[in-house]
Amino acid sequence: MLEAVGAATVEELFDIPPAIEFDGAFGIDARSERETRRLVRSMLDRNDTLTELLGRGHYGYYIPSLVDHLADRSEFLTSYTQYQPEVSQGFLQVLFEYQSLLVELTGLEIANCSMYDAATALGEAATLAERVRETSGHRVLVPDRLLEGRRSTLENYVAGTDLVVEEYPLDDGVVDLEALEGMVDEDVVMLYAENPTVRGTIEEGLESIGDLATAHDALYVLGSDPIALSLLQRPADVGADVVVGDASVLGLPTSYGMGLGLFATREDFLRQVPGRLVGVSEDATDRRAYTLTLQTREQHIRRERATSNICTNQAWVALRTAIHAASLGPHGMVDLAKRGVTRAEDLAEHLDEMTGVAAPVHDRRHFREFVAHVDQPAAPIAEDLERRGFAVHVVGEHEIQVCVAGVSDAKLERFVAAFKEVVQ
Amino acid sequence: MTNNAETPEDGSVRYDQARYVENGQYEPLLAEKDQTRVEIGDDDDSPLPDDLTRDSLELPELSEPELARHYTRLSQMIYGIDSGPYPLGSCTMKYNPKFTEDVAALPSAAVHPDRSERSTQGSLELMYRLQDYLGRIGGMDAVTLQPPAGAAGEFVGIRVAAAYHEHNGEGHRDEVIIPDSAHGTNFATAALGGYDVVSLPSDEDGRVDLEALEAALSENTAALMLTNPNTLGLFERDITEIAEMVHDVGGLLYYDGANLNALLGRARPGDMGFDVMHYNVHKTFATPHGGGGPGAGPVGVVSELAPFLPSPRVRESEDGASEPSYELFEPDHTIGKVHGFQGNWLVLVKTFAYIARLGDAGLADASAKAVLNANYLASQIGYDVPYEPFHHEFVASAGEQDAADVAKRMLDYGVHPPTTKWPEIVPEALMTEPTEVESKATLDRLAAAFNAVADEADGALEAAPNRTTARRIDQTSAARNPRLSWHALEDE
Ligand SMILES: Cc1ncc(COP(=O)(O)O)c(C=O)c1O
Numbered sequence: 001m002l003e004a005v006g007a008a009t010v011e012e013l014f015d016i017p018p019a020i021e022f023d024g025a026f027g028i029d030a031r032s033e034r035e036t037r038r039l040v041r042s043m044l045d046r047n048d049t050l051t052e053l054l055g056r057g058h059y060g061y062y063i064p065s066l067v068d069h070l071a072d073r074s075e076f077l078t079s080y081t082q083y084q085p086e087v088s089q090g091f092l093q094v095l096f097e098y099q100s101l102l103v104e105l106t107g108l109e110i111a112n113c114s115m116y117d118a119a120t121a122l123g124e125a126a127t128l129a130e131r132v133r134e135t136s137g138h139r140v141l142v143p144d145r146l147l148e149g150r151r152s153t154l155e156n157y158v159a160g161t162d163l164v165v166e167e168y169p170l171d172d173g174v175v176d177l178e179a180l181e182g183m184v185d186e187d188v189v190m191l192y193a194e195n196p197t198v199r200g201t202i203e204e205g206l207e208s209i210g211d212l213a214t215a216h217d218a219l220y221v222l223g224s225d226p227i228a229l230s231l232l233q234r235p236a237d238v239g240a241d242v243v244v245g246d247a248s249v250l251g252l253p254t255s256y257g258m259g260l261g262l263f264a265t266r267e268d269f270l271r272q273v274p275g276r277l278v279g280v281s282e283d284a285t286d287r288r289a290y291t292l293t294l295q296t297r298e299q300h301i302r303r304e305r306a307t308s309n310i311c312t313n314q315a316w317v318a319l320r321t322a323i324h325a326a327s328l329g330p331h332g333m334v335d336l337a338k339r340g341v342t343r344a345e346d347l348a349e350h351l352d353e354m355t356g357v358a359a360p361v362h363d364r365r366h367f368r369e370f371v372a373h374v375d376q377p378a379a380p381i382a383e384d385l386e387r388r389g390f391a392v393h394v395v396g397e398h399e400i401q402v403c404v405a406g407v408s409d410a411k412l413e414r415f416v417a418a419f420k421e422v423v424q
Numbered sequence: 425m426t427n428n429a430e431t432p433e434d435g436s437v438r439y440d441q442a443r444y445v446e447n448g449q450y451e452p453l454l455a456e457k458d459q460t461r462v463e464i465g466d467d468d469d470s471p472l473p474d475d476l477t478r479d480s481l482e483l484p485e486l487s488e489p490e491l492a493r494h495y496t497r498l499s500q501m502i503y504g505i506d507s508g509p510y511p512l513g514s515c516t517m518k519y520n521p522k523f524t525e526d527v528a529a530l531p532s533a534a535v536h537p538d539r540s541e542r543s544t545q546g547s548l549e550l551m552y553r554l555q556d557y558l559g560r561i562g563g564m565d566a567v568t569l570q571p572p573a574g575a576a577g578e579f580v581g582i583r584v585a586a587a588y589h590e591h592n593g594e595g596h597r598d599e600v601i602i603p604d605s606a607h608g609t610n611f612a613t614a615a616l617g618g619y620d621v622v623s624l625p626s627d628e629d630g631r632v633d634l635e636a637l638e639a640a641l642s643e644n645t646a647a648l649m650l651t652n653p654n655t656l657g658l659f660e661r662d663i664t665e666i667a668e669m670v671h672d673v674g675g676l677l678y679y680d681g682a683n684l685n686a687l688l689g690r691a692r693p694g695d696m697g698f699d700v701m702h703y704n705v706h707k708t709f710a711t712p713h714g715g716g717g718p719g720a721g722p723v724g725v726v727s728e729l730a731p732f733l734p735s736p737r738v739r740e741s742e743d744g745a746s747e748p749s750y751e752l753f754e755p756d757h758t759i760g761k762v763h764g765f766q767g768n769w770l771v772l773v774k775t776f777a778y779i780a781r782l783g784d785a786g787l788a789d790a791s792a793k794a795v796l797n798a799n800y801l802a803s804q805i806g807y808d809v810p811y812e813p814f815h816h817e818f819v820a821s822a823g824e825q826d827a828a829d830v831a832k833r834m835l836d837y838g839v840h841p842p843t844t845k846w847p848e849i850v851p852e853a854l855m856t857e858p859t860e861v862e863s864k865a866t867l868d869r870l871a872a873a874f875n876a877v878a879d880e881a882d883g884a885l886e887a888a889p890n891r892t893t894a895r896r897i898d899q900t901s902a903a904r905n906p907r908l909s910w911h912a913l914e915d916e
Contacts, residue, residue: 001796001797001800001864002796004800004803004804005796005799005800005802005803006803007799010792010795010796013795013796013799013813013815014659014690014795014815015658015659015661015813015815016659016687016690016691017661017663017664019664020663020664020691020695020696021690021691022563022689022690022691022692022695024689024690024784024785024787024788025784026557026560026561026689026784026787027560027784028557028560028779028780028782028783028784028787029783029784030781030782030783030784030785030786031780031781031783032781033521033523033781036523036527036777036780036781037523037526037527037777039780040527040530040550040773040776040777040780041527041530041532043546043549043550043553044530044532044533044546044547044550044773045532045546046545046546046549047532047533047535047543047544047545047546047547048542048543048544049531049532050539050543052535052536052539054536054538054539056538057764057765058536058537058538058764058765060534060536066488066491066492068529069492070491070492070495070496070499072525073495073496073499074504074505074506075499075500075502075503075504075506075507076499076502076504076714076715077504077506077520077525077712077714077715078504078505078506078507078510078519078520078712078713079502079503079504079505079713079714079715080510080512080515080517080713080715080716081713081715081716082715082716083512083843084503084831084832084835084840084841085894085897086832086835086889086892086893086894086895086896086897087441087502087503087835087840087889087892087893088501088502088503088715089450089451089498089501089502089893089894090451090497090498090499090500090501090502090893091498091502091715091716093451093453093498093501094495094498094715095715095716096453096908096909096910097453097454097455097910099908099909100453100455100909100910100911101483103908103909103911104481104482104483104909104911105481109908109909109911109912110908110909111908111909113716114716114717116572116573116576116718116763116768117572117763117764117765118764119761119763119764120572120576120762120763120764127616147764148761149761149763149764149765150764152735152760152761153760153761153762153763153764155760156579156583156759156760156761156762157616159583159586159617159618160615160616160617160618160619161618202472202476204476229478230478230481231464231472231477231478232472232476232477232478233475233476233477233478234478234479237478246764253534254534254535254536255533255534255769255770256533256535256536256537256547256765256766256769256770257536257537257763257764257765257766257767257769258572258718258765258766258767258768258769258770258771259764259765270906276716277906277908278908279902279903279906279907279908280902280907280908280912280913281897281898281899281901281902282897282898282901283894283895283896283897283898284887284895284896284897285895287445287448287449287450287894288449288450289450289894289897291897291899291902293899293902293903293906293908294903294906295903296903298608299575299608299609299611299612300607300608300609300846301608302608302612303608303611303612303621304611304612304614304615304621305615306608306611306612306615308612308616309575309578309579309609309612309613309615309616310573310575310576311573311574311575311607311608311609312573312574312575312706312713312716312717312718312719313573313716313717313718314572314716314717314718315714315715315716315717315718316712316714316715316716316717316718317714317717317718319714319715323491323495325483326454326483326484326486326491326494327488327491329460329483329484329485329486330460330461330462330481330482330483330484330485331460331462331485333481333483334462334464334481338469338470338471341471341472342471345471365472365476382540383540386540386542386543391536391538391539391540391543393538
């Protein structure tokens with residue numbers, strides 16, 4: 001090969017000025033495959049094995065075996081963006097079906113085929129609001145208990161615009177409509193609410209929030225996820241303009257926060273949507289075929305005038321989400337969501353029976369998680385629970401948050417027993 | 425099937441992609457196999473009052489074997505690296521070692537991000553060691569693993585630059601300079617960060633034009649974004665001088681790590697004078713591209729910029745225990761977060777495993793073979809390659825042919841085509857990056873495909889592809905009449 005290229009050594013092919021050449025000594029040892037696996041395993045074994053009653057934006061639902069086995073087929077794993085649709089029909093169809101799933105769940109006409117996660121999807125929604133705004137306003141209103149990761153990511157996404165993020169208060173776990181009404185004016189370009197909320201409550205004022213947004217020409221952005229959307233109010237029915245959230249509640253196990261940004265919106269904003277869209281066309285034999293479409297919105301064509309800078313996205317996670325949803329089917333999805341309500345409320349009841357515990361803190365309906373008040377300081381309780389093999393959130397000096405997603409009934413029973421011992 | 429679709433007798437393999445046709449259409453949609461509507465609230469077992477629920481949900485209800493066949497068939501209608509060579513320029517489509525999937529699937533990797541530091545020492549150690557590896561490889565002092573892709577890494581770079589200038593009372597800097605041959609994400613990211621983009625023309629050798637750079641630089645320059653080797657595969661030989669020029673006006677130099685595969689073990693962005701860079705782990709470190717993602721885009725910076733990195737980062741804690749322990753910390757002047765949690769964790773695990781497997785020698789060997797393979801392939805094809813000396817990728821010109829048609833025709837030869845029509849400075853560009861993983865035999869097969877197509881008439885090219893699942897797809901009608909869900913098809 002060297003002969004063919006007319007070089008005596010490979011080094012001759014490098015055109016690097018000597019002054020900046022590097023000798024290659026990173027100090028990283030090579031290992032066999034087996035040793036590498038052992039190294040990673042022994043390192044990760046330092047993670048304790050705990051039963052996680054954790055949620056707050058990241059969930060560990062049971063993933064059917066079908067998902068791993070199909071998604072790990074190497075054609076799915078080792079292909080890339082479908083720049084050549086004729087040879088990528090399979091993945092394009094998967095993404096088209098994923099978009100369709102989100103359209104069904106949200107009732108909005110358009111869903112893109114992924115953002116990175118819920119936080120960046122929220123950021124993208126704000127830049128969308130900036131592009132489509134009908135007023136000269138610049139305020140983005142978000143709930144005061146918004147997850148720090150979402151809030152901070154949103155701040156970064158709007159840093160290059162004239163938008164400012166402000167908080168509105170919640171009242172006993174749901175939106176304080178009166179306070180919100182007092183805050184909304186023509187200057188508001190986006191109003192963001194979540195259902196369920198970060199503390200697991202089911203929002204009751206979705207329609208009124210939508211009316212407020214509409215009355216002031218603000219974009220109504222709703223945060224949710226595919227499991228909650230299977231049961232809770234359909235965003236289109238409460239006037240949502242955009243739905244964001246983490247779609248990987250279906251498809252991914254707990255992955256240290258890795259997610260899949262859900263982004264759906266109304267048809268009116270078609271040309272302003274961020275991210276990739278798969279559409280339908282025909283091939284030369286007049287058969288239906290799929291292709292990436294409306295690419296003139298995207299960075300590789302529109303450059304600094306693109307609707308987003310996203311290129312590599314979360315397509316393979318969308319595949320996993322689509323397979324998981326398909327394997328549940330509509331009955332399975334609705335049932336899973338219903339169990340999120342009943343199991344959380346059952347657990348709250350059990351905790352509430354204990355002396356020194358009041359659960360749930362909010363007198364509302366809950367989805368999948370809730371906050372419990374503990375008379376004793378919460379942090380030591382959580383530490384004690386951790387020693388007994390359970391992880392919970394500490395969300396206040398005397399507040400613990402627990403989530404039932406993915407936790408078996410047997411483990412919940414053991415958790416209740418452990419909790420009782422700890423608070424007694 | 426037309427005759428001219430037959431693969432010539434030149435040693436190339438004949439390729440036929442899977443194609444299922446039912447009722448005159450390809451594989452039906454899930455929704456065409458079944459649609460089941462579940463009513464909610466019309467029975468007693470709804471745990472919620474009707475005003476808190478939706479009315480119904482309509483989706484396919486299929487058996488597990490039906491789904492297994494559906495997705496298996498769809499997978500057969502996809503060309504991946506495991507199907508054959510995939511020399512998609514700038515994307516570094518190298519083989520993804522299987523064992524990295526196994527380490528990422530370890531049950532001990534499946535932890536929640538809100539777990540206590542004490543109970544997640546394994547994850548923290550892996551992140552700490554990966555930060556360290558990447559710092560060494562890039563010649564950078566501090567690394568964040570949070571950005572979930574290259575473009576997100578660029579965004580961190582731009583936000584860090586903004587915070588740094590602001591901190592120094594230089595918030596007036598409002599321009600980011602980007603070569604005209606750069607990737608689209610560079611422009612889009614600078615704009616997202618609120619910067620005016622100053623486009624920099626290339627000189628006739630295809631590199632940064634120093635005079636044009638001089639003219640573009642000013643006290644308003646926040647940063648210059650560069651990739652090196654550039655998108656033509658050329659090393660920016662004047663990089664030290666470029667860095668000096670940028671630094672002289674008080675700007676920062678950003679390295680787009682998409683092309684780091686050319687330099688592993690031979691040159692480091694930090695030594696070239698770059699202040700901030702992203703690593704494209706789904707390119708350089710072989711994590712799978714997954715049909716479009718997920719990837720990860722960690723960012724490295726020089727020590728001066730470390731206080732501005734996203735939060736949290738991982739460090740060793742000084743608790744005096746015999747076994748080192750790790751903790752999260754918030755950099756002093758952090759820009760905050762660019763992801764809800766810690767980024768694409770599972771991808772980071774694979775990245776760590778790949779680097780730990782290769783080590784110094786393996787990494788340097790990767791760049792050696794990547795550059796040799798690109799040079800060999802270019803020497804075997806008839807298309808003109810106007811800019812040299814290139815490294816891990818080259819940009820050939822399809823000349824009188826339409827590069828997009830060339831790509832379609834190459835599909836018939838069972839290979840994935842190069843990136844086409846970019847960078848624009850080469851007419852009808854065929855941006856080709858074979859990567860280090862291809863054998864000479866595969867490169868010869870790839871060259872045969874290029875050369876066969878080069879000799880074909882426009883008619884054959886325009887009729888292509890023939891052997892793929894779908895034939896040529898009409899892009900215009902997809903955009904003119906957008907149908908983006910199966911719901912939209914029902915209305916037809
Ligand atoms: C030169 C270059 N820069 C930046 C990017 C953006 O990286 P990502 O797709 O991971 O966001 C890419 C690849 O897509 C690229 O080729």
